[in-house]
Amino acid sequence: MKTAILGFGVVGSGAFEILEKHGYEVKRVLDIRPHDELGDKLTANYDDILNDKEIGVVAEAIGGLEPAHTFVVKALKAGKSVVSSNKHLICTYYDELHALACENGVTLRFTSSAGGGIPWLYNLRRSTRCDDIYKIMGIMNGTTNFILDAMISNGSDFDEVLAEAQRLGYAEANPSADIDGLDTARKTAISSSIAFNTIIKEENVDIFSLRYIKKADIDYITSKLGKTVRYLGFGIKNENSVSAFVEPTLLDSGALESNVNKNNNMISLFGEGVGRLSFYGQGAGKYPTGNSLAQDVIDIIEGKAEQSDVCVTLKACNDGCERAYYIRTSADVNYDFFDKVEVIGENKFITTKKITVSKMHSVAKEIYALDDSAFFAGIEE
Amino acid sequence: MKTAILGFGVVGSGAFEILEKHGYEVKRVLDIRPHDELGDKLTANYDDILNDKEIGVVAEAIGGLEPAHTFVVKALKAGKSVVSSNKHLICTYYDELHALACENGVTLRFTSSAGGGIPWLYNLRRSTRCDDIYKIMGIMNGTTNFILDAMISNGSDFDEVLAEAQRLGYAEANPSADIDGLDTARKTAISSSIAFNTIIKEENVDIFSLRYIKKADIDYITSKLGKTVRYLGFGIKNENSVSAFVEPTLLDSGALESNVNKNNNMISLFGEGVGRLSFYGQGAGKYPTGNSLAQDVIDIIEGKAEQSDVCVTLKACNDGCERAYYIRTSADVNYDFFDKVEVIGENKFITTKKITVSKMHSVAKEIYALDDSAFFAGIEE
Numbered sequence: 001m002k003t004a005i006l007g008f009g010v011v012g013s014g015a016f017e018i019l020e021k022h023g024y025e026v027k028r029v030l031d032i033r034p035h036d037e038l039g040d041k042l043t044a045n046y047d048d049i050l051n052d053k054e055i056g057v058v059a060e061a062i063g064g065l066e067p068a069h070t071f072v073v074k075a076l077k078a079g080k081s082v083v084s085s086n087k088h089l090i091c092t093y094y095d096e097l098h099a100l101a102c103e104n105g106v107t108l109r110f111t112s113s114a115g116g117g118i119p120w121l122y123n124l125r126r127s128t129r130c131d132d133i134y135k136i137m138g139i140m141n142g143t144t145n146f147i148l149d150a151m152i153s154n155g156s157d158f159d160e161v162l163a164e165a166q167r168l169g170y171a172e173a174n175p176s177a178d179i180d181g182l183d184t185a186r187k188t189a190i191s192s193s194i195a196f197n198t199i200i201k202e203e204n205v206d207i208f209s210l211r212y213i214k215k216a217d218i219d220y221i222t223s224k225l226g227k228t229v230r231y232l233g234f235g236i237k238n239e240n241s242v243s244a245f246v247e248p249t250l251l252d253s254g255a256l257e258s259n260v261n262k263n264n265n266m267i268s269l270f271g272e273g274v275g276r277l278s279f280y281g282q283g284a285g286k287y288p289t290g291n292s293l294a295q296d297v298i299d300i301i302e303g304k305a306e307q308s309d310v311c312v313t314l315k316a317c318n319d320g321c322e323r324a325y326y327i328r329t330s331a332d333v334n335y336d337f338f339d340k341v342e343v344i345g346e347n348k349f350i351t352t353k354k355i356t357v358s359k360m361h362s363v364a365k366e367i368y369a370l371d372d373s374a375f376f377a378g379i380e381e
Numbered sequence: 382m383k384t385a386i387l388g389f390g391v392v393g394s395g396a397f398e399i400l401e402k403h404g405y406e407v408k409r410v411l412d413i414r415p416h417d418e419l420g421d422k423l424t425a426n427y428d429d430i431l432n433d434k435e436i437g438v439v440a441e442a443i444g445g446l447e448p449a450h451t452f453v454v455k456a457l458k459a460g461k462s463v464v465s466s467n468k469h470l471i472c473t474y475y476d477e478l479h480a481l482a483c484e485n486g487v488t489l490r491f492t493s494s495a496g497g498g499i500p501w502l503y504n505l506r507r508s509t510r511c512d513d514i515y516k517i518m519g520i521m522n523g524t525t526n527f528i529l530d531a532m533i534s535n536g537s538d539f540d541e542v543l544a545e546a547q548r549l550g551y552a553e554a555n556p557s558a559d560i561d562g563l564d565t566a567r568k569t570a571i572s573s574s575i576a577f578n579t580i581i582k583e584e585n586v587d588i589f590s591l592r593y594i595k596k597a598d599i600d601y602i603t604s605k606l607g608k609t610v611r612y613l614g615f616g617i618k619n620e621n622s623v624s625a626f627v628e629p630t631l632l633d634s635g636a637l638e639s640n641v642n643k644n645n646n647m648i649s650l651f652g653e654g655v656g657r658l659s660f661y662g663q664g665a666g667k668y669p670t671g672n673s674l675a676q677d678v679i680d681i682i683e684g685k686a687e688q689s690d691v692c693v694t695l696k697a698c699n700d701g702c703e704r705a706y707y708i709r710t711s712a713d714v715n716y717d718f719f720d721k722v723e724v725i726g727e728n729k730f731i732t733t734k735k736i737t738v739s740k741m742h743s744v745a746k747e748i749y750a751l752d753d754s755a756f757f758a759g760i761e762e
Binding site: 014018019021022024117118119123126129130131254255256258259260261266268271272273274275276277278279280281282285287288290291294295298302303304306 | 395399400402403405498499500504507510511512635636637639640641642647649652653654655656657658659660661662663666668669671672673675676679683684685687
C-alpha cells in the first residue's frame, strides 16, 4: 500500500521526509506550488491520486476546511483510508467523516490534529479500550504557553511578550486563534470526543481568552496565591454529560504543568483503572507533527489502525461541572459566590467559591460588559 | 482468541478484572493458591492451559525467573503469544524469548515490565518505526522517588523516610532491589534494548546506589547548587555503543522530573525527529500495571501487536558517554577531574568536570574503599 500526501507545507513535507527515509513510499504529493525536489511525484490534479489503485492512504496536511473537506470525502468514498493533521476539519466534520470511513470500510486517523508530535490522541483512544476515562486536560497550545512562561520568568507584560513571540515565529501576525483559545478549544473538542466516545463540537467549548492577562495578575497569582498559571483545555465526564472548556488555570507550583516551559505541550488523561497518564512533547513543528502524521500512515499500512466507535450517549453541557475561579476586574461587581475580594489600586482581585463552569461564563459576560479588560481563570484543585 | 493468566497476585488479578470487565474472556488462571471467586477458571496444572487450543495468549504475572521462564518457553513453543510484566525474566532472557517467538510465529510483549501503568515501552517501540532514538531517561522506580520527594519536602533523613515508606507499603522489608538500583537497572536495560534495537543486560548497567544519600546532601544540592535530585535510569546511544547507567541525578528545579512527586514515574525518549517525548503515570499497582498487561493482551487478540527486531549492532559500553558529577565524601581524595571542592565539617562536597561514566564508577570504587558512606550523583545538563 502506498501513500499520497495532500499539501507540501511544514507538516506535509516533514511527514514526506520521515516516511521516505524509513522505507514507506510516498507515491504522489498534491500541491499547486512548484517543488522541483519532488519530480514526478508532484501533481496539482487530485484525480491522479483518487484514480491510483496503489494509493491506499491519503495524508491530508492542507489545513482549513476547503478544499481539505472535499478532498477527504472523495478519498474515503474512493475506499482510501485518510490521515489528517487538520484540527479545524476534524472538529467540524468528525461525525460525517467517521460515518463515511465506516461505510467504506476504511480508516480515519488524526493523531497529529491535537498535541502535534505527542502521541496523545493515539494513546487516548487506546486507553478507552479497557478503561473508563473521566477527565482529560492539558496544555495544547505552544504559543500561549510560551507567552505565560515568558511573563512568569521575565516579569514582562502580555503585549511585549506577544510581540517577542511574533518576532521569534512562535505567534502569528494575527494571534487570535491561539490567544483567544479557538486552537485549544478545537483540540479539546476532538480529545473529548475520543475520550468520552461522543461528538463534541467547538461551539460546545466555553472559552476564557488569555489576552486580558496582565503582569498584575501574574504578580498576584504568584505572590499572593502562591500559584502559577497555564492555559488549559478540559474535558470532564459528568453523570449524564460532558463539560468542555478552555480557561487560564491557576495551578500549584509543584504541578507537572507548572514545569512545562517554552512552547511545549502536556496533555493528561485520568482513567478509573490506570489513574493519571500524562504525555509531554512538542505540540507543533515540521518533524514532530510530521512524525505523528507518519505514525498514523504506518499503522494503516501495517494493518494496525483502529478507530473509535461513536455512540453519542453523552451530550455537551457545562452545567454539570464546578470549580473555583480567580477574577481581576475594575468593575464594581459583587456576586454571592465571591469568596475573597482584595482591592489593589483600581482593581479587585477575587477568588470565588465553587460554581458551575456555565454559570461563571455567563457571569463573565456581565462583567465584561462593565470592564472589557477583566481577566478570568479557573483554579485547579 | 482467549487468554490465560499465570499468577493471580496483584498484577494478575488486576489484569483479570480489567479484561473480563471489558469483554475479553480470560479462560484459565494458573495459581497454586485457592481463589474461590475464579471457580472453574482456576487451575494449578499448566497443561490445562498449554493443551487448550482456544487459548492464544498467555499473560505471565508470576514474577521471578522460575517457574516463569519454563512456563513462558513452553507457551511460545506451543504457538501461543506471551505477555509478561516480569522485568527480571525479560531482562535476563529477552534474546532467547524473542528468538522463540519469531521461530514460532507468535508475539512476545512486555509493556508492563517497565513503567507499570505507563504505556512507555509500547510507545518507545512505536517511535522506533520512524525515528532515531538517541537517549532514554526516567524515573522508573516509585519507592526511591517517594523517598527523595519526602526527604526534600520534609527535611527528613534517608533512614526515617525509608522506615515510613515501609510502614506505608511503598517499600519492601528488604528494600535493596529498589534503593540499590537493581529494579531501575533492569527497566533501563529493557528500555535500552528496545530503544536501540539491541540487547542490553542488567550487568551492562552501571549503578550508583541511592542508600548513601543524607539530609546533608539534600541541603547542599538545594541550597548551594540550586538543584534537586531524582533517581534516574539512562540509556544513551553513542557512535558505536550504548551507555546504560542508573544514578542519583541532580536536575534543575524547573525540570519536569523535579515535579514528579510521591511514588510516580516519568520516562522520556529523545528522538532526532520528534524531539523529547515524556510519559508520566503510576509505575506500579494492581489496576495501573494490570491495565498495561491487559492492553498488550488486547493488541494480540485484535491482531495489532508488533514486536521489535533485534539486530545487536550496538554493544554496551560506558566509555562513550560523559557527564559531570556531585560527590560527598569524608575520604581524603583528590582527582584531576574535580572541579570545585567545599569542605563542611568532616565532609568534602565536590562537583567534577565531565568524565566518562565508566571512569566515574571506577573511581567510585576507590573512594568507597576509603569511605563506605560516600554518595555519588550525576549532574544532568
